Amino acid sequence: MRTQNALSRSQKSAETHEMRLSIDRERHAKSRASETFTQRETRLSSQRNRTDVARSCESVEGRQARLESDRERHADSRASETYTQREARLCLQRSRASFSQSIEDDEERETRSRRDRSQHALSRSLETDEQREESRAAARQRYHELLGDASTHLSQERDRIQEIRGTWSDEQRAAQVEQDRLRRNVNQLSTSDEASTVYYIEEQPWLNKEGSGFMYNVAINYAAYGNIxxxxxxxxxxxxxxxxxxxxxxxxxxxxxxxxxxxxxxxxxxxxxxxxxxxxxxxxx
Structure with a gap:
């Protein structure tokens, strides 16, 4: 049966093939929209089992060919998607991953982590020097794009803040300056900042020891004045x-x-x- 279907599909034109795929997608979408939660879980479980059985039987060459085909297909699909489609896909992907990880127990989490590590190690061991260099170049490009996006965002935020402050009155501007000054003083006196703490200890020595037990000052290092x-x-x-x-x-x-x-x-x-x-x-x- 599969041989006949493969032979029949090989004889069809590209337009007929695309039409058949479009009809299949619509039919699958309608079927999945009407299925219950139990039916969906049963279908996904059966699909995972079939996938695991098929992948456990494939050779290293077959797995490499499948991964290469998947990468090309995903690259073509993502290259043609719009910004809205990309955001929707990533949001759905994050939701599925978050839900799946939230219901797994410790043993399942450890199994998943171990499987991911094995897959990544195997995938990297099979890639050629050119593929490794392409992967690193793509990672560097993504990193620089993220830096560019962050820089653009900061620049837009600065412009927005400057625009807002340009509409302030003199009283609002003076109040903001005073608030900034107080915030800087609090940050400098923060005990979490070792450098600023040492600086203010040096600036505020323990001079008036008489009655200082009733006026404790956090900016004075009393331990440095052991001679009383x-x-x-x-x-x-x-x-x-x-x-x-x-x-x-x-x-x-x-x-x-x-x-x-x-x-x-x-x-x-x-x-x-x-x-x-x-x-x-x-x-x-």
Missing amino acids: GALEEVCAHCQARKWKGEPNGMCCASAISMNKPTCEADTSPIWTLVWSGDCKVCCIM
Whole structure:
């Protein structure tokens, strides 16, 4: 049957062949538009199975010939499509890929990734030096086109912003200048920017140490000022070394005037030790 169809189609003219393909496309489009979700999934699953069986049996030469034919067919099709058709095709392709990847589990994802890597490695190992150079040239061209598109977009954005700002009043322009200045100051003080942080630490040294514990400044590197004075004072009661100006009573309780309690009933050992007048006991307490 297939031989007869192939012989019959080989005898047809190009116009008849194109007409038959157009009729087939319309018939397939109507059939797929009326199919349910289950019917569509069944058809796609059967189609994938047939494709996998056919490709598993093909030789390296047959696969290379098929890929070459597919590339030529796709190139001809994409060269003739309009900008709208191209965007619609890419959008549909992204939607299908996103939906397919969203429903696959970890094992299926790993299988797909491994299959993609194998296909890419095999495809690149079979290409000739000319094909490899053409592929690299096409990649470079796409890269430069993307850069050109980005540059064009930025230029258009600058022109649009300049046009908008050209319609501003003096008050709006002054407000924008003030807002830009505040934004620059915030960015310079951002702790995520190491360079700007170091710069502002150097510009704002820790000069006023008196009472600075209640006025913390994030722009000062307090760790760089570890020397906060020498322990020059000595407590007369417990001989603890203190900073100059440190209030009495911080090291021991002997600086406070204490009298023995008048209540003689409380003779617990702890009170006996506290009120014994021993400075060492007071320091421990």
